[in-house]
Amino acid sequence: MQITFLGHAGFLIETQHALVVADPWLSPQGAFDSAWMQFPRNHQLAPFVRERLEFSTKERFLYISHEHKDHYDPDFLRTLTKRDFTVVIGRFRRTALRDAFEAYGARRIITCEDQQEVPFKGGYLKLYLTDSGTNRDSALLVQEGGRSFLNLNDCKIHDRLQRIVAEEGPIDVFTAQFSGAIWHPTCYDYSREEYIEHSRQKRASKFEAVARAIEIVQPRAYLASAGPACFLDPSLFHINLEPVNIFPRASELFSFLHHRLAGKTPRLFEPMPGDMLDVDLADMVSLASERVTDENVSQYLRSYASLQTRVFRERRRNMMLEEVDRIHLRLREELQHKLDAFSLADRVMMPLYLGLVELPGQLLRVDFRSRRVDVVSEVRDLSRYTLIASAADIVRVLDRKLNWEDFLLSFRFRASRQPDIYDATLHNFLAAEIEDLRALCDGTLDTESxxxxxxxxxxxxxxxxxxxxxxxxxxxxxxxxxxxxxxxxxxxxxxxxxxxxxxxxxxxxxxxxxxxxxxxxxxxxxxxxxxxxxxx
CATH class of the missing domain: 2.102.10 (Rieske Iron-sulfur Protein)
Known part of the structure; x- marks a missing residue:
């Protein structure tokens, strides 16, 4: 078994009889309305992946873990003209990913239940699913010839790892997300000291989760993947240069692991796009020429941003006040439709204020208890959640060019909350689509039962x-x-x-x-x- 790293959370896994392309994110326009960009850049691998998926004589699988656009890249997948491969995805309550692939036209689509195996000659794939709230994800196990690769990507199944190892035997190569992938605290109006403290806590928590996973799995090799991305939009570029945030590089994780695991670490690799690892050897057998290091990363990011200038120039546009007013009205209607479908609204004690940058005196106040959305001139509640964004960004959600979670992951908004306490119910209201809210609420009640x-x-x-x-x-x-x-x-x-x-x-x-x-x-x-x- 050989594993070629495709960048971010992407892998090409090749066995004697099968080829599996997992989460290829290769489009030069990035993800989440171009807010996230692959780091290091990997666009040059698109022809290679396209050729392997279209023309390999082996049995071919395309595995997509979940619908986040840094894993599911529809722009790249549309460039594949020969689609006689098998798509493997999880069977989630939200059917958006399944619906997209049914329209895509692949030879075969397998929508897997949790722990379902997909056999191929000499081995099998196996998916592990999580499907709770807005968290829909899957992890991938590839077994072949006594060798195994367990790829958690972003999937949080850490509470199941002991059972997986007991059932599947030794894991040769393991990977799991080590970097942040959320808008807190990045988009929140904290003081510098508060921002750093929140970031340190989240980073330490993520590193500890990886360390404990390695202790349980005890792989021969760990690949640092599924983050971080980089942020090349001029309005977001400063995030890359912050000395402390939730997007650490692999070198920081490795320093932690060497100390935390007291020398009992597996082989640790920070792969670059194009690197190939031989699972039998648990070692790299081919290295890409372009390497990003702690010494050259700052200059690398500036050069990368210069290459991507066109992407951000093309997404800018000015709006007339009349159009902003229409967007404001549509946003109010959208929020009311969300409220109408949200059966857990009475659990949210504080109001939610949403505002457009262009209309500072026309905030939308969502009162969950009364199920009303009103226009107010100012924030009038001491206890509240507030989110402010531009009309040009919000309209892309209303036009269904982005879903709500994609928008939140774009980082193109500012938020605050008082008191500074995470409310999972309010979070789910914000991040979910209207059509998913009823099932989301039912799932919450099922968990509580x-x-x-x-x-x-x-x-x-x-x-x-x-x-x-x-x-x-x-x-x-x-x-x-x-x-x-x-x-x-x-x-x-x-x-x-x-x-x-x-x-x-x-x-x-x-x-x-x-x-x-x-x-x-x-x-x-x-x-x-x-x-x-x-x-x-």
Whole structure:
């Protein structure tokens, strides 16, 4: 088995009888309305990938993990004229990805359930799915001839890794996201000190998740992939140069891993687009000529931005006030339609203010309790969430050129919240499409209906807790203890304070922690006793 890195989260995996192209993001216009660009640049690999997918004599698969445009690149896929390969995707509640490929015209489309295998001569592919809230993603396992590659990309299945390894045996090559991919704190109006502290916390949490995953999987090699992207729009370029943010380079992760794993690290590779790894050797056998290093990265980014100037020049346009007024009206109607479909609206205690930069005195105030959207002249609530964007960016959502999550990932807005607490229900309202809101709310209620309890030990005490995280249902038996009191969710690293009833201070969610009897038997406990490893 050989693995060619295609940049970002993209791989070409080749076995004796099969070829798998995974998440090829190759278009020169980037993703999320050109806010994200591949780093390092990889556009030069498009002809190579096109030729392999169209003309290889082996059985060919195109795997797309999820619909985020840094993984699903419809512009590149449209350049493929010969489509006699098999598309492999997850079967998610939201059918947008499936619908797009049904219209695409590939020879065969396989929409996999969780843990479904797709066989090929000498081996198989296997998908692991997450589908909760706005989080729809899949991970890929490729097994062939006693060798294996486990590619998590952005998929947060850290609570399932022990079972995967137990079922599938040793993993030779492993990769998982190590860089941020969210708009917090990047788009929030924090002081410089607050911004740095939030970024450090998120970075440390992401690095720790990778370290724990490596401890469980124990691969022979780890490939740093699925981030970071770079930001070449002149209005976003400053993000690349910040000394502390949520987009670290692999060298920073590797320094952490060498210290955190105390010398028990697998072989660590920061691949460049075009590098090839031989899985038998667990080593690179071919290297691309272009290399980005800590020493040349600043100049590299400036040169890259200069090459992409045309992309950003073409997306600019001026608007007449009448058009801005129409966009404002359409946005108000869109928000009202969202409210009408949002059955969990009464859970959001604070109003949401949305405004257009061009109309500072005409804010849209979304009152979730009364299910109304009103026009107001100013923010009048001490407790509130606020989002301000330009009409030119918002209209692309209203015209369905972007979905809401694509827009939020474009980073082309400013936000603030008071109090500074994450509200998952409000977040889901913002990020979801109208047609997905009812199913999203039903999924939230399904997660909350999971009442199984388990017992954990922390600080010399035992606690009975809800086994499944209230956020997206992660199995907390795969979590760990920090500081002798916090049970940490293995997916998103939420910290539940056990002595304080299991409340997460960052968002107010609770796992209903109660003291458990020293004998380990508790009337409210059905799960096993879980002795968590101490935080390192």
């Amino acid at each position: 999971l009442k199984e309890r388990t017992v954990v030990s922390a600080g010399g005490l035992r606690y009975s807790v809800n086994r499944y995280c209230p956020h997206q249902g992660a199995d907390l038996e795969e979590g760990w203890i920090e500081e002798g009191r916090y049970l940490v969710c293995p997916r998103h690293r939420w910290r539940f304070d056990l002595p304080d009833g299991g409340v997460c201070s960052a968002n107010g969610c609770s796992i209903q922690a109660q003291p458990a009897s020293s004998s380990g038997k508790d009337d409210d406990t059905s799960g096993p006793v879980v002795e968590q490893r101490p935080f390192v």
